Structure formats: structure tokens, C-alpha cells
Amino acid sequence: MIRNLRFRKRTSVSISRRILTPIIFVLLAFVFCGFLLAAVGSDPFAVYARMMKTVCSYSGLTRSIEAGIPLMLTGLAVSFGYRMNLNNIGADGQYALGSLFCIGFALYGPVMPAPLKILCMFLVSMLGGALAALIAAFPKAKWGVNETILTMMLNYIFLYVMDFLMYGPWKERNQMVAQTRAIREKYWLPDLGDSGINSVLLIVIAIAILLYFFHTRTTWGYEMEVIRQSPRAAQYAGMSVAKATLLVLCASGAIAGLAGFAQVAGIIHRVQANLPNGAGYTGIVIAFLAGLNPIVVLLVGFLFGALQISAVAVQLIGVPSQVAAMIQGTIMLFVVAGEFFNRYELVGRKK
Amino acid sequence: MKKKLISICLAAVLATAVLTACSESAGGTAEQTAEAEDAAKEDAQAETPAEDAAPEEDAAPVEEAAADETAAQAATEAAAVPAAETAAAINLIGEDKRDQAPAEGTDFSSLKIGEIESYIVDDGGWCQATHESIVAAMKELGIPEENLIVLESIDDTDQATTQTAAEELINEGCTLIFGASTGYASYLPEIAAAHPEVLFAQWGNKVDNLIGYEIRSYEGMFLAGYASELLSKDTNPELGFSASFNEFSVRTAINAYALGAQYANPEATVRVASADSWYDIDKETQCAQSLIDAGIKYMGMEASSPAIPETCQKNGAFVVGYHNDMSALAPEAVLVSHMWNFAPIFKNIMINAAEGTASTSDFYYWGGDCSKLSDFAAFVPEEVVAEVTALQEKIQSGEVQVFAGELKDNAGNVLVADGEVMSDEDIIFQNFFVEGVTTSWKIGE
Incomplete structure (x- = not known):
């Protein structure tokens, strides 16, 4: 029986399948974790109810968004690169350099009116992210050097630069925490009314919508799609693959660098050692799960933020912190595994 | 076109290198002068001695003016902020309070304690030392163990996680919360300000709204x-x-x-x-x-x-x-061990919390048995x-x-x-x- 089964690549995936598969696999993950929880002596239903209670409370929602914003941006960055088959594993480092440029400009840059300064912070953080990506993009475009390895290795370099600045010259005076001092309050992006949600969320949403239209409505978006499917065909059609590679990777880096802007201008108003905290890697999973669709990235980013927040609460009902982390990991793993069934289907072998 | 692009890239990389090199010479005078200028221009209070005397809130009205007015004026105004306002912010608790006994009839059973740790409590290091000190202090005061709620592996570089942890503990009824990693100092003050009925004790140097504790290690x-x-x-x-x-x-x-x-x-x-x-x-x-x-x-x-x-x-x-x-x-190989013992400080904080005499301006900096050595190995x-x-x-x-x-x-x-x-x-x-x-x-x- 089993010998007669094999996987076949799907030619097309229906919308309902796209939506249903991840949901089914999240539920499967909860069932699986249920057994794990029962094995360590906790009541799975009570644990899940507690997670929901935290996320569904108002402060839980705002904090999920807060935790989700950098993830959304790194997710957007990775998915943008992947649209042209460029694996940008370096969103962590680009985020780091973007935040360093942003805080450097905010604290040590020239005096200017607040709106202009915020705009400049926005631009320099993009510049920082783009520069970080450029170091990998240039060899890739010129000599075809593998961008996966380059971007990944560069992460270490930028995170060490960050450590150096945070523990060294840029450290806040007379504080033990490895962080810079906070930027002036007039440079903070305001909250949306009394909601407790920062207006930087609007910027993130705007970027996602822009990217969506870029992919579906512009010639450049179309060129990217052609290059993704066949670089050679694109070359024959007169498109410059090298130029596109350079620009797309840099743009991807710029979006990741904006996560630094979101933190500095919107959320924590300063930079600390290890600020990205793996957001660049989580961004890869998010981009993948969202099927590279910028709008869906926002939703998945929010859900990952919620998952992070809810894992805190389950400890309160006696679940060990390791098991809480395991629930997080299991859900991620199951959803990624579920993606497989979006791409392949199980069919009987023809006799 | 290509050449232009390359030269732009090169210029950008060079600029980054120069930027890093500048910050590297931190100890040097050049950076400090630049900082001082910057401070005078914009912050009006940043890296000058006036900084310590004038906290951000006090300087805020000055700062608005500073953007338009001359640097000299701004600097004078910043210096004019009375130092007395900030001097009251720290209430150093003397070591003579070490053996303070709780007042007769103090009810400790209603004191619910939260503990936020950056790693697991049996890590054989920092978190374990803090956790054992809390447990020891509770035991001495006769506070039942179920009054302690521990949240482990709370990333101290993540604002959303840290603040969620603190709020969850408050929702569970904790009235005294220990933040046992330096990073929490950045995120807990906001929560503490929103919940004046809850006391927070934070490891490290004194920050606003949190009781500070440190040891003369x-x-x-x-x-x-x-x-x-x-x-x-x-x-x-x-x-x-x-x-x-x-x-x-x-x-x-x-x-x-x-x-x-x-x-x-x-x-x-x-x-x-x-x-x-x-x-x-x-x-x-x-x-x-x-x-x-x-x-x-x-x-x-x-x-x-x-x-x-x-x-x-x-x-x-x-x-x-x-x-x-x-x-x-x-x-x-181990001759003797240097141990972190927070128990005497925690005991004092718990007594003050239960009696209602604790203040967020309290700061503990104790030595003696807080910074003790274990027993020596037999071969010494x-x-x-x-x-x-x-x-x-x-x-x-x-x-x-x-x-x-x-x-x-x-x-x-x-x-x-x-x-x-x-x-x-x-x-x-x-x-x-x-x-x-x-x-x-x-x-x-």
C-alpha cells in the first residue's frame, strides 16, 4: 500500500487550500503539544485557554503588535528578495546596521525640526540596511557569489559592531545596561490616539501595500517575476539581471533596516546590544509561511508576535519555561511542514 | 552607469569605515569635544556635569527652547535647574538595617512576590543565586512558598516580552516584583509608573520608579x-x-x-x-x-x-x-567560591513592602555577608x-x-x-x- 504512494508536485494551489493548510497544521500542532503538556502534568486545555486570554486582552493585543512590527519588516524584506530567488538571510544584520545608523543620526546628527529629523532617521536607517545588503549584493551581481552565505556571515559582523558600540562608545552614561541613551521625546513617533499602538504600524502597513502594488502592477515587479522564473530568458529580453540583483538585494536590506527605525522612532526609542534578537531568521519563516505575499506577511508577523507574548503567560499555570518555548517551536515547525503539502500532493502510483 | 554605481558603493563603504573609526576613538578628546558641542547645541544637558543634576523631565522645557536659541543660553538654563529636586531621588538604605526585625504582628501571608529571570532558575549561576536568595528570605520571614511566582527565560532585551511578564504578574496579584537582570531596568519603569500599588525591585544601578539593589561584590x-x-x-x-x-x-x-x-x-x-x-x-x-x-x-x-x-x-x-x-x-580545582547572597537585602525589601514603608527611591548597596565566600576546599x-x-x-x-x-x-x-x-x-x-x-x-x- 505504502509502496504505491508517491509525492507529486502540484501545478496550482487553490486559495482555499492556501488558507486551510496552515490552519489545519496549527491545530495539529496544538494536538501534538497537548500530549507533551499532558506528559509533563499540565492540562492542555487550561494552557491554551491561558494563552488565548493573554493574547486577547487589550494589552496583549498591543504588545503582540509591538513584538510583531520588527518581524513584519524582516518578513517583508526576506519575501521581497525571495521574489527574485535571492535568499537574504542577513535581515538580522541589516536590521542591526539600520538601527545603528538611525540612532547615530538621532543622537549625534545635526539639529533640525522634528518632522524633518524623523524623515531623515527613516532614510538613514534604510541606507544602513541597504549598505549592509550591498556588501553581499555587489559580489553576487558581479561575480555570482552565493548571497546566502554572504548575507548570513555578515550578520555576525554587524552584530559584533553593534555589541562594540553598545558596550563601548555609545553606551549610556552611568547605566549598566548595554544600550544607548533614549532619543529626545520630540523625535518619537506618536501613538495612535490612546490605543497604545504606535503610528509606526501605519508605515509598516503602507510599505506592505506599496510592495503588493509593486509586484502586481509595475513593470519592475513584472521584470522581477521574469528573472525569477528564468534569468536567461530575461537576459535575452534585454533585462539587466546584475542590476536587478543589486537593486533588489539592497531594497530588501533597506526594508530590514527600517525595523531599526521602527524600534528607535516608534517602540523603544533607543538601541541596545542584540536588538534584532533573531528577528531576521524569524522573518525567513514568516516570509515562507505568508507565501511571499506582503499583506499576508503582516498577519503572520502579528501571529508570531502573539505567540511570543503568550508563551510568557503559560508559565503562570505551572508549565516549565522550556515547555513553553517548545510549544512555540512546535507550532512553527508544524506550519512549515504543512507548507510542504501546499506544494506536493500524495498520489497513488499508477500500475 | 556601472562605474558610477561602483564609485557610490565605495564612497558609502568608506563613510561607514570613517564613522566607525570616529566612534572607536571614544576615549580621545575629539569625540568628547564633538559630543560636548552637540550636547550644548541640542540636548542642553547631555554630557556635561549638568547632566547628572538635571533629569530629562526637568530639562524638557529648556530643550524646546534650545533648538532656536543660542547654545550658551541653553546651557545656563540647564545648569540653573535646582539640583535638590534630583538629590532626593535616591534613598540609600544603610547596612545598619541589615538585621531589622519585622514589626510585631506584620502580616506576610498576603505578600505575593513575582520574580522575572532571564534564564532558568537552576542555571548554576546568576539566576540560581537570585532565586535561592528570594526563597531563603521568604523562608526566614515565614512567607509560604506558593506566594512566589517565577517567570523564567524572559528575554531582557525585548520590551514586549518583559512588559507582558510584569503585567501578567500584576494580574496574578503580585505586589512585589523582582527583576533579576540588568536589561529589565529599561522596560520596567514604564510599568511601575502605571501601577504605583506594585513595588518593583531591580538589580543594578538605581533607576526611576524601581527599588534598586546591588552588592559590594x-x-x-x-x-x-x-x-x-x-x-x-x-x-x-x-x-x-x-x-x-x-x-x-x-x-x-x-x-x-x-x-x-x-x-x-x-x-x-x-x-x-x-x-x-x-x-x-x-x-x-x-x-x-x-x-x-x-x-x-x-x-x-x-x-x-x-x-x-x-x-x-x-x-x-x-x-x-x-x-x-x-x-x-x-x-x-575550586579553592573557594565567591557567592552572591541577596537574601539580607531581599528580606529587608520584603519587610518594608509588607509594612508599607518601602519607597521606590530606596537603593541597597550592601557588602558583608551579601558578598561572601563559601567554605574553603579541604586541600587549602x-x-x-x-x-x-x-x-x-x-x-x-x-x-x-x-x-x-x-x-x-x-x-x-x-x-x-x-x-x-x-x-x-x-x-x-x-x-x-x-x-x-x-x-x-x-x-x-
């Missing part, structure tokens, strides 16, 4: 250095030190260790090897190994993993344990143990001061003049290495 480190040098001085006056990050508290530990060694033998020196990480088994192993390869037999440590004692044991070298009693890890000669114990008593009585003059840094500058004692602030924020310390680290602040 240099006293124990001084004893550790003294013990090591007593054993080492006849064969090799040079000691080693395996350190984590180039950071205030670590520098304090290294300096105290060196001063203790020099108390035993004025010729003693300390060579530092650093992992540049708070927890890294591989790098810490390399640190210990490199010191041993350089002929060092006795070393101190300020690191978290069990790698250093184990490497010492493998090579027949000796180490003073850190955080907790490490003798079980490497019984042949008895006369050494006796001498260390005698020195311990001298420190407690105040006869011996660790950071007292004449004290020079390792570049030969006099830090404390003869007959004077270093201020607590300078002890906490140490930006120097004392004479006799060899390290590749530079002071970056």
Missing part, C-alpha cells in the same frame, strides 16, 4: 585575590582572571581581585583573558587554557559556565568559583584560611578599605590620593583598571 573578590596570591606568591606572583564582558561590574571584579592579590604581595599582577560573552563554554575554556599555557596556576573568574573550573581541574590549576559554590563541579592550608578570615573581619569592621588611596590605574594615573577612599559612584561605574592588571581591553566610555 568587590569585598568577596578582594578576599578571593588575597587567597589566590597567598597560595601563588612563592611560585609565580602573576595570577589569571577569566572574564566575560568589558563592563562596569566585571571591571570592578577584576580590580578588586588584583587589589586583594597586591594586599598579599605588592608585586602581584593579574593577567585578564576575556570571552566577550556572558555565557560561552568554548570561549571560556579557551580563556582558562590560554592563561594556564602562559604559566598561570591560580585564577579568578567572572563568568557563568562551568567551563573554567573544569579546564583548571584538567590542567592541575586552581580557580576561585563564582556565583555559587562551584566545588562540586571541579573538587580538585589552614593558615591561608585563617589569614583570609582575619582579613574578612578587617573589611567588615572598616579597617581595610578595598578602593582606598593611594590607588593608581594601570597607566600610572593616580585615581585616589593617599588617605582617601573612593566614592560609591566611582566604585559602581569603574572606568579603569588598577595597576598590575594586564588586559587588551580599552575603556570605551
Whole structure:
């Protein structure tokens, strides 16, 4: 029986399948974790109810968004690169350099009116992210050097630069925490009314919508799609693959660098050692799960933020912190595994 | 087109290099002058002595004006902010309160305590030391164990996670919450301000809205250095030190260790090897190994993993344990361990919290049994143990001061003049290495 089964690549995936598969696999993950929880002596239903209670409370929602914003941006960055088959594993480092440029400009840059300064912070953080990506993009475009390895290795370099600045010259005076001092309050992006949600969320949403239209409505978006499917065909059609590679990777880096802007201008108003905290890697999973669709990235980013927040609460009902982390990991793993069934289907072998 | 692009790239990379190089010369005057100018121009209070006198809120109205008005004017206004307003912010709790007994009839059973840890409570290091101290203090006061709620592995670099943890503890009814990692100091004040009915106690230097606690760990480190040098001085006056990050508290530990060694033998020196990480088994192993390869037999440590004692044991070298009693890890190598004991401070905080006398301006900076040594290993000669114990008593009585003059840094500058004692602030924020310390680290602040 089993010998007669094999996987076949799907030619097309229906919308309902796209939506249903991840949901089914999240539920499967909860069932699986249920057994794990029962094995360590906790009541799975009570644990899940507690997670929901935290996320569904108002402060839980705002904090999920807060935790989700950098993830959304790194997710957007990775998915943008992947649209042209460029694996940008370096969103962590680009985020780091973007935040360093942003805080450097905010604290040590020239005096200017607040709106202009915020705009400049926005631009320099993009510049920082783009520069970080450029170091990998240039060899890739010129000599075809593998961008996966380059971007990944560069992460270490930028995170060490960050450590150096945070523990060294840029450290806040007379504080033990490895962080810079906070930027002036007039440079903070305001909250949306009394909601407790920062207006930087609007910027993130705007970027996602822009990217969506870029992919579906512009010639450049179309060129990217052609290059993704066949670089050679694109070359024959007169498109410059090298130029596109350079620009797309840099743009991807710029979006990741904006996560630094979101933190500095919107959320924590300063930079600390290890600020990205793996957001660049989580961004890869998010981009993948969202099927590279910028709008869906926002939703998945929010859900990952919620998952992070809810894992805190389950400890309160006696679940060990390791098991809480395991629930997080299991859900991620199951959803990624579920993606497989979006791409392949199980069919009987023809006799 | 292509050439233009390349030249732009090159210019950008160069600009980054210059930027980094500029910040690297931090100690130098150029950066400080630039900072001072910047401060005068915009912040009106940043890196000048006025900064300490004027907290951000006080300077806020001044700052708005500063953008338009001249720098000189702004600077004067900032200096004019009365210093008295901030001086009241810290209420240093004296060590004489150590054995404060709770008032008759104080009800502790309603005191619900929350604990936020950056890692697991049985990590064999920092978190375990904090957790055991909380449990010990509760036990002494007769607070039932179920009144303690622990949240582990709360990332102290993540605002959303930290604040969620604090709010969840408040929702569970906690009225006293301990933040046991330095990073929480950035995120808890906001929560504390929104919940004035809840007390927060935060490890590290004093920040607004949180009770601060710290330990004079240099006293124990001084004893550790003294013990090591007593054993080492006849064969090799040079000691080693395996350190984590180039950071205030670590520098304090290294300096105290060196001063203790020099108390035993004025010729003693300390060579530092650093992992540049708070927890890294591989790098810490390399640190210990490199010191041993350089002929060092006795070393101190300020690191978290069990790698250093184990490497010492493998090579027949000796180490003073850190955080907790490490003798079980490497019984042949650990001479004695320097232990963090927060229990006396926590007990005092809990009493004040229950009696309603605690204030968010309280700051604890205690030594004595807070910075204690474990029992010595059996192989340490008895006369050494006796001498260390005698020195311990001298420190407690105040006869011996660790950071007292004449004290020079390792570049030969006099830090404390003869007959004077270093201020607590300078002890906490140490930006120097004392004479006799060899390290590749530079002071970056």
C-alpha cells in the first residue's frame, strides 16, 4: 500500500487550500503539544485557554503588535528578495546596521525640526540596511557569489559592531545596561490616539501595500517575476539581471533596516546590544509561511508576535519555561511542514 | 552607469569605515569635544556635569527652547535647574538595617512576590543565586512558598516580552516584583509608573520608579585575590582572571581581585583573558587554557559556565568559583567560591513592602555577608584560611578599605590620593583598571 504512494508536485494551489493548510497544521500542532503538556502534568486545555486570554486582552493585543512590527519588516524584506530567488538571510544584520545608523543620526546628527529629523532617521536607517545588503549584493551581481552565505556571515559582523558600540562608545552614561541613551521625546513617533499602538504600524502597513502594488502592477515587479522564473530568458529580453540583483538585494536590506527605525522612532526609542534578537531568521519563516505575499506577511508577523507574548503567560499555570518555548517551536515547525503539502500532493502510483 | 554605481558603493563603504573609526576613538578628546558641542547645541544637558543634576523631565522645557536659541543660553538654563529636586531621588538604605526585625504582628501571608529571570532558575549561576536568595528570605520571614511566582527565560532585551511578564504578574496579584537582570531596568519603569500599588525591585544601578539593589561584590573578590596570591606568591606572583564582558561590574571584579592579590604581595599582577560573552563554554575554556599555557596556576573568574573550573581541574590549576559554590563541579580545582547572597537585602525589601514603608527611591548597596565566600576546599592550608578570615573581619569592621588611596590605574594615573577612599559612584561605574592588571581591553566610555 505504502509502496504505491508517491509525492507529486502540484501545478496550482487553490486559495482555499492556501488558507486551510496552515490552519489545519496549527491545530495539529496544538494536538501534538497537548500530549507533551499532558506528559509533563499540565492540562492542555487550561494552557491554551491561558494563552488565548493573554493574547486577547487589550494589552496583549498591543504588545503582540509591538513584538510583531520588527518581524513584519524582516518578513517583508526576506519575501521581497525571495521574489527574485535571492535568499537574504542577513535581515538580522541589516536590521542591526539600520538601527545603528538611525540612532547615530538621532543622537549625534545635526539639529533640525522634528518632522524633518524623523524623515531623515527613516532614510538613514534604510541606507544602513541597504549598505549592509550591498556588501553581499555587489559580489553576487558581479561575480555570482552565493548571497546566502554572504548575507548570513555578515550578520555576525554587524552584530559584533553593534555589541562594540553598545558596550563601548555609545553606551549610556552611568547605566549598566548595554544600550544607548533614549532619543529626545520630540523625535518619537506618536501613538495612535490612546490605543497604545504606535503610528509606526501605519508605515509598516503602507510599505506592505506599496510592495503588493509593486509586484502586481509595475513593470519592475513584472521584470522581477521574469528573472525569477528564468534569468536567461530575461537576459535575452534585454533585462539587466546584475542590476536587478543589486537593486533588489539592497531594497530588501533597506526594508530590514527600517525595523531599526521602527524600534528607535516608534517602540523603544533607543538601541541596545542584540536588538534584532533573531528577528531576521524569524522573518525567513514568516516570509515562507505568508507565501511571499506582503499583506499576508503582516498577519503572520502579528501571529508570531502573539505567540511570543503568550508563551510568557503559560508559565503562570505551572508549565516549565522550556515547555513553553517548545510549544512555540512546535507550532512553527508544524506550519512549515504543512507548507510542504501546499506544494506536493500524495498520489497513488499508477500500475 | 556601472562605474558610477561602483564609485557610490565605495564612497558609502568608506563613510561607514570613517564613522566607525570616529566612534572607536571614544576615549580621545575629539569625540568628547564633538559630543560636548552637540550636547550644548541640542540636548542642553547631555554630557556635561549638568547632566547628572538635571533629569530629562526637568530639562524638557529648556530643550524646546534650545533648538532656536543660542547654545550658551541653553546651557545656563540647564545648569540653573535646582539640583535638590534630583538629590532626593535616591534613598540609600544603610547596612545598619541589615538585621531589622519585622514589626510585631506584620502580616506576610498576603505578600505575593513575582520574580522575572532571564534564564532558568537552576542555571548554576546568576539566576540560581537570585532565586535561592528570594526563597531563603521568604523562608526566614515565614512567607509560604506558593506566594512566589517565577517567570523564567524572559528575554531582557525585548520590551514586549518583559512588559507582558510584569503585567501578567500584576494580574496574578503580585505586589512585589523582582527583576533579576540588568536589561529589565529599561522596560520596567514604564510599568511601575502605571501601577504605583506594585513595588518593583531591580538589580543594578538605581533607576526611576524601581527599588534598586546591588552588592559590594568587590569585598568577596578582594578576599578571593588575597587567597589566590597567598597560595601563588612563592611560585609565580602573576595570577589569571577569566572574564566575560568589558563592563562596569566585571571591571570592578577584576580590580578588586588584583587589589586583594597586591594586599598579599605588592608585586602581584593579574593577567585578564576575556570571552566577550556572558555565557560561552568554548570561549571560556579557551580563556582558562590560554592563561594556564602562559604559566598561570591560580585564577579568578567572572563568568557563568562551568567551563573554567573544569579546564583548571584538567590542567592541575586552581580557580576561585563564582556565583555559587562551584566545588562540586571541579573538587580538585575550586579553592573557594565567591557567592552572591541577596537574601539580607531581599528580606529587608520584603519587610518594608509588607509594612508599607518601602519607597521606590530606596537603593541597597550592601557588602558583608551579601558578598561572601563559601567554605574553603579541604586541600587549602589552614593558615591561608585563617589569614583570609582575619582579613574578612578587617573589611567588615572598616579597617581595610578595598578602593582606598593611594590607588593608581594601570597607566600610572593616580585615581585616589593617599588617605582617601573612593566614592560609591566611582566604585559602581569603574572606568579603569588598577595597576598590575594586564588586559587588551580599552575603556570605551
